[in-house]
Amino acid sequence: MALETNTMTSDTILKVEHLSMRFGGLMAINDLSFEAKRGDITALIGPNGAGKTTVFNCITGFYKPTMGMISLNRKGGQVHLLERMTDFEITRDAKVARTFQNIRLFSGLTVLENLLVAQHNKLMLASGYTILGLLGFPTYKRAVGESIEVAKYWLEKASLLDRADDPAGDLPYGAQRRLEIARAMCTGPEFLCLDEPAAGLNPRESLALNELLRGIRQDTGTSILLIEHDMSVVMEISDHVVVLEYGQKISDGTPDHVKNDPKVIAAYLGVEDDEVEDVIAEVEGETGGAH
Numbered sequence: 001m002a003l004e005t006n007t008m009t010s011d012t013i014l015k016v017e018h019l020s021m022r023f024g025g026l027m028a029i030n031d032l033s034f035e036a037k038r039g040d041i042t043a044l045i046g047p048n049g050a051g052k053t054t055v056f057n058c059i060t061g062f063y064k065p066t067m068g069m070i071s072l073n074r075k076g077g078q079v080h081l082l083e084r085m086t087d088f089e090i091t092r093d094a095k096v097a098r099t100f101q102n103i104r105l106f107s108g109l110t111v112l113e114n115l116l117v118a119q120h121n122k123l124m125l126a127s128g129y130t131i132l133g134l135l136g137f138p139t140y141k142r143a144v145g146e147s148i149e150v151a152k153y154w155l156e157k158a159s160l161l162d163r164a165d166d167p168a169g170d171l172p173y174g175a176q177r178r179l180e181i182a183r184a185m186c187t188g189p190e191f192l193c194l195d196e197p198a199a200g201l202n203p204r205e206s207l208a209l210n211e212l213l214r215g216i217r218q219d220t221g222t223s224i225l226l227i228e229h230d231m232s233v234v235m236e237i238s239d240h241v242v243v244l245e246y247g248q249k250i251s252d253g254t255p256d257h258v259k260n261d262p263k264v265i266a267a268y269l270g271v272e273d274d275e276v277e278d279v280i281a282e283v284e285g286e287t288g289g290a291h
């Protein structure tokens with residue numbers, strides 16, 4: 001669903017308002033609101049089970065939220081209400097792409113083929129959805145050529161050009177993670193959601209990932225929302241961090257702000273509620289009460 005009227009400022013790409021998601025008796029997300037700015041890397045962090053993946057699943061149409069509104073503001077000013085759209089429409093019309101916590105590549109296809117499959121919608125459109133189109137239409141041939149160029153561009157950005165003809169399943173783990181991101185970028189997203197892109201990476205692979213994400217932001221202006229446990233990645237590349245605990249937002253701001261927020265420190269240390277005040281007092285004492 002697209003609206004012409006836009007109540008968001010143009011520098012906001014995603015607005016989540018009063019989002020709630022209930023699974024039976026469990027309130028996984030409870031009245032969550034936050035914004036992501038256009039061109040920013042926004043990180044969603046929090047302890048295990050805080051509700052991060054559930055938020056992603058609501059944004060990308062895998063779950064229908066119990067309540068709340070999720071607005072995606074495209075460059076041209078069109079606003080899409082994601083909670084009313086299917087996952088397919090969210091990818092095609094709202095230009096949102098995602099990767100998953102567990103790698104989901106076609107491991108038997110080559111690296112290049114994985115990137116061509118991602119552009120299947122564009123290719124089918126160019127074929128006119130006919131067998132004749134597939135066999136001979138110049139528009140289809142042109143579209144194939146363009147898709148290969150797009151794939152090569154992202155393979156180069158992900159430092160995978162030399163592995164283009166190898167089966168995706170043969171790549172080392174870190175390279176498979178970068179391939180997933182390259183595949184998502186081949187769909188030309190305005191908003192890229194990455195679920196734990198640094199999970200299982202060694203320090204060298206984490207550095208390559210940081211470089212790839214910074215390059216995406218710089219070269220394409222694509223806005224990124226990432227869930228990440230690796231704080232070195234979060235603090236290094238994020239412009240903005242939103243912290244969840246038990247489905248609620250407990251902090252929201254720059255990496256420096258949340259890093260020093262006593263509520264975040266308490267959540268990560270896993271202290272009991274009645275000890276939070278003590279931790280806050282302790283942290284504020286150490287930082288000179290600068291919050």
Ligand SMILES: Nc1ncnc2c1ncn2[C@@H]1O[C@H](COP(=O)(O)OP(=O)(O)OP(=O)(O)O)[C@@H](O)[C@H]1O
Nearest residue numbers: 023026027028046047048049050051052053054055
């Ligand atoms: N489909 C589902 N059915 C029932 N409960 C679910 C479902 N998906 C998530 N949950 C529950 O919702 C809560 C939040 O889970 P979620 O996976 O969103 O957390 P997370 O912050 O992403 O955790 P992690 O960091 O461990 O991946 C958890 O208690 C989880 O068990």
